[in-house]
Every structure is written in structure tokens, then in C-alpha cells.
Amino acid sequence: xxxxxxxFFKNKPCIESFSAVCGSKEKEGIIGQYADIALxxxxxxxxxxxxxxxxxxxxxxxxxxxxxxxxxxxxxxxxSGDLLNQIISASFAARDYDIPFLGVxxxxxxxxxxIMLGAMLVNAGYVKRAVAATGSHFAxxxxxxxxxxxxxxxxxxxxQWTVTGAGSCMIGKSGKIKIVSATMGKVCDFGxxxxxxxxxxxxxxxxxxxxxxxxxxxxxxxxxxxxxxxxLGALGSRIVKDLCWEKGFDISKVHVDCGEIIYKVVENEFxxxxxxxxxxxxxxxxxxxxxxxxxxxxxxxxxxxxLLSTVSSGQGESIPCxxxxxxxxx
Amino acid sequence: xxxxxxENFNSNYLxxxxxxxxxxxxxxxxxxxxxxxxxxxxxxxxxxFMLEYIGLSGDELAGTTSVVLIFLGCLLTGLGVYDRIGRYxxxxxxxxxxxxxxxxxxxxxxxxxxxxxxxxAAKMFTxxxxxxxxxxFSGVIVGxxxxxx
Numbered sequence: 001x002x003x004x005x006x007x008f009f010k011n012k013p014c015i016e017s018f019s020a021v022c023g024s025k026e027k028e029g030i031i032g033q034y035a036d037i038a039l040x041x042x043x044x045x046x047x048x049x050x051x052x053x054x055x056x057x058x059x060x061x062x063x064x065x066x067x068x069x070x071x072x073x074x075x076x077x078x079x080s081g082d083l084l085n086q087i088i089s090a091s092f093a094a095r096d097y098d099i100p101f102l103g104v105x106x107x108x109x110x111x112x113x114x115i116m117l118g119a120m121l122v123n124a125g126y127v128k129r130a131v132a133a134t135g136s137h138f139a140x141x142x143x144x145x146x147x148x149x150x151x152x153x154x155x156x157x158x159x160q161w162t163v164t165g166a167g168s169c170m171i172g173k174s175g176k177i178k179i180v181s182a183t184m185g186k187v188c189d190f191g192x193x194x195x196x197x198x199x200x201x202x203x204x205x206x207x208x209x210x211x212x213x214x215x216x217x218x219x220x221x222x223x224x225x226x227x228x229x230x231x232l233g234a235l236g237s238r239i240v241k242d243l244c245w246e247k248g249f250d251i252s253k254v255h256v257d258c259g260e261i262i263y264k265v266v267e268n269e270f271x272x273x274x275x276x277x278x279x280x281x282x283x284x285x286x287x288x289x290x291x292x293x294x295x296x297x298x299x300x301x302x303x304x305x306x307l308l309s310t311v312s313s314g315q316g317e318s319i320p321c322x323x324x325x326x327x328x329x330x
Numbered sequence: 331x332x333x334x335x336x337e338n339f340n341s342n343y344l345x346x347x348x349x350x351x352x353x354x355x356x357x358x359x360x361x362x363x364x365x366x367x368x369x370x371x372x373x374x375x376x377x378x379f380m381l382e383y384i385g386l387s388g389d390e391l392a393g394t395t396s397v398v399l400i401f402l403g404c405l406l407t408g409l410g411v412y413d414r415i416g417r418y419x420x421x422x423x424x425x426x427x428x429x430x431x432x433x434x435x436x437x438x439x440x441x442x443x444x445x446x447x448x449x450x451a452a453k454m455f456t457x458x459x460x461x462x463x464x465x466x467f468s469g470v471i472v473g474x475x476x477x478x479x
Binding site for chain 2 (some may be wrong): 047048050075102143147148149150151153154155156157158190191192197200204235238242270271
């Protein structure tokens with residue numbers, strides 16, 4: 001059933017298991033004790049950062065399947081994507097598994113997009129079980145989007161720190177946490193061209209999708225225990241609250257941003273974490289663990305993505321952004 | 331409200347986010363740039379005195395001092411120290427010759443994984459290329475002005 005841009009899942013697909021792998025810097029923060037594997041070495045024993053990112057993703061997928069006491073044969077489809085060009089981490093991780101693979105790209109909102117697609121497939125009965133996964137690595141993202149790691153330059157105060165980590169979750173038919181509905185996001189572009197200010201670029205997309213979801217489902221923000229955005233950072237979080245408030249939706253009491261909470265901001269993280277791994281690790285460790293324990297009963301997960309490339313930003317294009325919303329409840 | 335079509339809302343939004351921007355701490359940045367930049371120059375001067383002491387002079391002395399500073403810049407980059415200095419000092423560590431060394435060494439380290447020729451050698455000047463081009467260009471302009479005056 002569909003109303004507006006929101007799809008309602010009648011057969012209630014569930015999160016059967018979830019898993020997260022995080023890097024050394026993330027280990028210090030809130031997700032450290034909830035992640036299945038917290039690395040001490042960001043290279044993860046590999047020769048390049050790209051390989052390390054791929055290995056994190058592979059491990060997260062494997063952990064997720066094994067935690068459920070299953071093997072790869074029990075999974076019908078793997079939906080995954082990442083930030084690198086031609087989504088190499090996801091495709092290379094899928095190479096290790098005997099599972100059909102659907103590659104998706106939605107920048108940092110890949111997690112919510114893949115959960116949504118997985119839930120759609122399971123709900124329709126096309127597959128029994130789907131695994132949704134994504135990840136990112138600080139060093140590989142830095143190399144692709146910004147400068148070499150060792151270059152001695154300053155970071156502007158609006159900037160965020162790409163999260164090193166990967167998360168995955170299995171969507172099936174039995175489980176405690178149910179996926180109730182999902183809103184497909186529209187691409188929003190308010191003309192922000194500053195690539196260091198992703199929070200401001202992505203906030204309108206998050207606000208648009210969240211408000212669309214509230215309208216379509218006829219709910220209030222207070223009906224949720226938490227509205228979790230992906231990687232808006234401290235600045236973007238302020239903006240999204242303002243934008244929603246302006247349209248008559250007060251989300252300030254329940255809004256939490258993964259990027260804002262992931263680090264103890266001490267060094268150069270400034271506005272907080274970003275990247276596909278940000279929402280993936282926070283959701284698949286801290287949030288879902290707490291939800292399974294019954295602490296949160298109903299949440300909205302709205303990961304946000306900035307759909308730019310180094311070419312488009314070099315040519316002076318503004319940053320189009322997207323946000324997909326997934327509603328989960330016990 | 332998906333953006334681009336509503337030009338008016340765009341400019342309102344851009345003005346609004348400008349008001350929300352965390353301020354850049356210009357005074358503090360200038361101060362740390364001045365301190366660290368000055369310190370690098372002092373180290374350079376110290377090296378110069380030492381080289382003079384062991385008997386170098388003229389062009390030889392200036393050249394050797396630069397070579398030693400470049401070496402130190404490269405070494406600190408390789409050890410992963412220079413980027414930390416750079417984050418704190420900003421222009422203070424970019425402007426001296428050690429900063430130039432850093433801008434050549436850092437992509438060389440970064441792109442080594444893509445091979446020695448197309449990776450390291452070809453991409454070594456991704457950052458420093460701009461410095462070389464505009465350095466030579468402004469050198470020519472200043473030279474011409476000097477010639478005609």
C-alpha cells in the first residue's frame with residue numbers, strides 16, 4: 001500500500017539480526033561498546049585503506065549472518081553500496097559471497113535506502129531474507145573527496161569527519177523489530193555549494209522526507225521515541241529542527257543525529273561524523289541494541305546523503321541531497 | 331519545496347545558513363600561524379648558522395639550508411607529524427619551504443598504492459602543481475616589471 005511517497009508494509013518485515021564494525025576513533029565514542037568488532041588498527045591488517053574498507057564491510061555482513069545462526073545460503077539477496085567510485089567496496093565484498101547482489105548508491109543515506117529496498121522485497125514475498133549493508137572509511141573518503149591524508153592543511157569549523165566503520169542488518173520475516181513503513185525521498189537542492197558544509201546542504205532533504213513521512217502516516221513527532229537522522233552534524237541538526245519548526249512540525253524533543261553523537265568531539269571532528277558508515281554503525285550497534293532491549297519502541301530512521309562528486313563540485317554545481325525514511329517499531 | 335525552482339527561498343536559506351555558521355577564529359589562527367611560521371624560520375636560520383660554522387658560504391650556504399629544510403619537511407610528513415602541525419598552524423606551516431615539501435610528499439605517499447609510475451610519480455604534483463605553475467607565472471611577471479623599470 002502506498003500513500004503519498006510512503007510505502008506501508010502489510011506483512012511486517014523484521015530486522016532479524018544486525019552487526020557493526022567500527023574503527024579506532026569510533027571505538028572511543030558511544031558505539032564502542034555496542035559494536036561487534038571495534039578495530040585498533042584502521043588498516044585492518046590490509047595493505048590499502050580501500051581494502052580495509054572492503055574487509056570491514058565483508059566482516060559486518062558475515063557477522064550479521066552468523067549471529068542469526070545461518071549461512072550465506074539462507075540469504076536471498078545482498079543490497080549494499082558505499083561512497084567510493086563505482087561502489088567498489090560493496091561489489092568487492094559481494095565477491096566473497098554466494099549471494100545475489102544488488103548494488104545501490106545513495107551516498108550517506110545508503111543504509112536507509114537498502115533497508116527500505118530489502119523490506120520491500122521481503123514484504124512482497126520475492127525473497128525470504130535480505131541483507132542490507134554499507135560502510136565507509138575516513139582515509140579512503142578523504143583521498144577521493146579531499147586531500148591526501150598527510151597534507152598539512154586546516155579543516156574549516158563546518159567540516160565533519162568521515163566515519164570508519166561498516167554496518168549491516170538482515171531483513172526477514174521473524175524478529176522483534178518490525179519495519180512498518182518507509183518514505184522514498186526526493187532530491188532536494190537549496191543551492192549550497194560549500195562542500196565543507198554538508199550539514200547545511202543535507203538538512204532540507206532530511207526535513208522534507210521527515211515531514212512527508214509524518215504527513216503520509218498522519219502521525220506527530222511525539223509519537224516516536226526517536227527521529228534519527230544520519231550525518232547532519234551539530235550544525236545540520238540545528239538547521240533541520242528550524243526547518244521543521246518553520247513548517248509547524250516540532251521535532252526538537254525527539255531528534256537525534258548519528259553524526260552528532262558518534263564522537264566525543266575533541267580534536268578535528270568539529271560538527272561530528274559523516275559518511276555512509278556513520279548512520280550504519282550507529283543504527284546497527286547502539287540504536288538497534290537499545291531497541292531490542294525495549295528502550296525505544298518506535299523510531300524513524302532518516303539517513304541523509306549528499307549526491308555530489310568531485311567533478312560536479314569542481315564545476316561549481318550546488319549539492320543535491322536526499323533522505324530516505326524508514327519507520328521501525330517493536 | 332525541493333529547491334532549485336524556488337529561487338527566492340534559496341537565497342533566504344543561504345542567508346540563514348550563513349547566520350548559523352560557526353565563526354572562524356581569525357585572531358587565534360593568525361597567532362598560531364605567526365608563532366609556528368616564525369619558529370620554522372628560526373630553525374632555518376639556526377641551520378644556516380651551523381652550516382656557516384662548518385665553512386659553507388654564498389649560494390652554497392643558501393642552497394644547503396633549503397635542502398636540509400626540505401628534507402626535514404619530507405621526513406616529518408612521512409612520520410605523520412607534519413599534518414598535525416599543519417592543522418594547528420595553518421598558513422604558518424604551508425608558506426615556508428617545508429610546506430611545499432609536504433605538498434609533494436603527501437600525495438606521493440597517498441598514491442603509492444596505485445603503482446610507482448601512474449600512481450606515485452604521476453600524482454605527486456596534484457597539490458604542488460598549482461604552486462609551481464603560479465610560482466613560475468608570477469616570477470615571470472615580476473621579472474618583466476623589474477626589467478622595464
